[in-house]
Amino acid sequence: MSRTDVSEVKSSSHQTELYVGVPSTCLPIVYSPEYNITFMGLEKLHPFDAGKWGKVIHFLKEEQFITDETIVPAREASEEDLLVVHTRRYLSRLKWSLVVATITEIPPLIFLPNFLVQRKVLRPLRTQTGGTIMAGKLAMDRGWAINVGGGFHHCSSDKGGGFCAYADITLTIKFLFERVEGVSRATIIDLDAHQGNGHERDFLDDRRVYIMDAYNRYIYPGDGYAKRAIRRKVELDWGTEDIEYLQKVELHSEGALNEIRPDIVVYNAGTDILDGDPLGGLAISPQGVVKRDEIVFKAARSRGIPILMVTSGGYQKKTARVIADSILNLHRQGLIGEEVLDGAGPSTVPVMMSKSVSSGAAIGAM
Numbered sequence: 001m002s003r004t005d006v007s008e009v010k011s012s013s014h015q016t017e018l019y020v021g022v023p024s025t026c027l028p029i030v031y032s033p034e035y036n037i038t039f040m041g042l043e044k045l046h047p048f049d050a051g052k053w054g055k056v057i058h059f060l061k062e063e064q065f066i067t068d069e070t071i072v073p074a075r076e077a078s079e080e081d082l083l084v085v086h087t088r089r090y091l092s093r094l095k096w097s098l099v100v101a102t103i104t105e106i107p108p109l110i111f112l113p114n115f116l117v118q119r120k121v122l123r124p125l126r127t128q129t130g131g132t133i134m135a136g137k138l139a140m141d142r143g144w145a146i147n148v149g150g151g152f153h154h155c156s157s158d159k160g161g162g163f164c165a166y167a168d169i170t171l172t173i174k175f176l177f178e179r180v181e182g183v184s185r186a187t188i189i190d191l192d193a194h195q196g197n198g199h200e201r202d203f204l205d206d207r208r209v210y211i212m213d214a215y216n217r218y219i220y221p222g223d224g225y226a227k228r229a230i231r232r233k234v235e236l237d238w239g240t241e242d243i244e245y246l247q248k249v250e251l252h253s254e255g256a257l258n259e260i261r262p263d264i265v266v267y268n269a270g271t272d273i274l275d276g277d278p279l280g281g282l283a284i285s286p287q288g289v290v291k292r293d294e295i296v297f298k299a300a301r302s303r304g305i306p307i308l309m310v311t312s313g314g315y316q317k318k319t320a321r322v323i324a325d326s327i328l329n330l331h332r333q334g335l336i337g338e339e340v341l342d343g344a345g346p347s348t349v350p351v352m353m354s355k356s357v358s359s360g361a362a363i364g365a366m
């Protein structure tokens with residue numbers, strides 16, 4: 001372990017490659033070229049830009065915010081890592097191309113032998129999943145972290161769907177609970193346009209995890225059973241625009257963190273809220289997305305709570321540019337940066353520590 005590791009790692013049941021020491025010269029931004037799904041043009045049959053993650057990195061390099069040397073290379077989650085949350089039954093089902101075709105909504109996968117499905121589709125998703133788990137640890141060490149992929153919020157321990165084959169959010173939180181000293185409460189702020197029914201099902205009866213979810217109430221998945229896990233539910237109508245949306249995001253992210261102070265915030269920053277998204281049905285502008293991310297980071301960082309962001313859904317042509325612009329804005333606002341603290345605990349934001357934190361509101365008040 002390198003000396004930049006601030007959080008203390010507990011001994012645990014299995015050896016993982018995901019909690020490795022990261023040099024202090026790296027920013028806590030996790031990515032691998034392996035994230036991108038490309039295979040004989042097959043990816044073009046999907047309504048997704050399956051190369052958006054690489055494009056985000058390209059824009060961030062162009063603006064000289066990062067280089068290949070200053071980001072953290074993601075590692076693939078191993079089967080043992082996945083078993084921290086997933087059932088063996090579920091992982092074996094992924095050995096059927098038909099199952100993967102259904103989960104990822106890429107029908108032609110049915111015709112591919114499973115070894116190719118594994119290599120071309122599931123390995124990228126497992127690498128993104130490893131990236132989220134790594135970023136969870138990094139957020140504890142550095143105060144913030146971004147996985148440029150991940151955010152598979154429709155997948156739960158024994159069921160995938162909506163392009164999500166692995167439950168990276170659940171995995172990340174369970175890894176932290178099991179392995180990092182002092183992490184016993186997490187808050188998920190899920191602002192993808194869809195309801196995050198995967199982590200909701202996984203944490204249904206787990207009071208250690210507080211879930212705020214804002215989504216278009218009329219679209220997939222409409223999972224009423226999973227909704228019982230949401231402590232702050234923000235149901236949006238078709239075509240919701242910036243002003244109303246941002247007011248609600250601010251009110252409820254601040255409210256959520258006032259209600260319960262977690263040890264980590266996992267922020268699912270889906271960009272399918274963007275106007276023109278074929279699936280999301282909301283009408284948020286690019287500047288609205290940038291402002292939204294700023295509001296959430298401010299809410300966590302002003303309280304000194306570590307925050308991990310994953311990029312989740314949103315695959316229009318303009319999406320990668322918007323994500324990159326938002327990360328650059330977080331940097332400009334002083335909400336993320338290079339500061340590394342030597343053993344001083346999770347980093348805080350000096351310029352904006354003035355806000356006092358009220359707590360003690362009734363648990364579950366909505």
Ligand SMILES: [Zn+2]
Nearest residue numbers: 192193194313
């Ligand atoms: Zn979505």
